[in-house]
Amino acid sequence: MPEPPKPPEKKDPLVSLARYSEIGFIIPAAVLLGFVLGKLLDYWLHTKWLYLVGLLFGAVVGFTQMIRMAASAFKDD
Numbered sequence: 001m002p003e004p005p006k007p008p009e010k011k012d013p014l015v016s017l018a019r020y021s022e023i024g025f026i027i028p029a030a031v032l033l034g035f036v037l038g039k040l041l042d043y044w045l046h047t048k049w050l051y052l053v054g055l056l057f058g059a060v061v062g063f064t065q066m067i068r069m070a071a072s073a074f075k076d077d
Contacts, residue, residue: 030065
């Protein structure tokens, strides 16, 4: 005899809050990290434009990670 379906489990609101607030911190953290790494490369290689590359790379990585996390969050809900 098949088992009856289980009722949906209630999720802790603090877990949801932590997940969604993490999404808000990803983009600034990635942009800041890209900028800092670009500035370090500028200092090391004696250039003046690599910080822009790091800034753009950080923004792309941040948005990509945010989209992946948001998609997985909506899939779990």
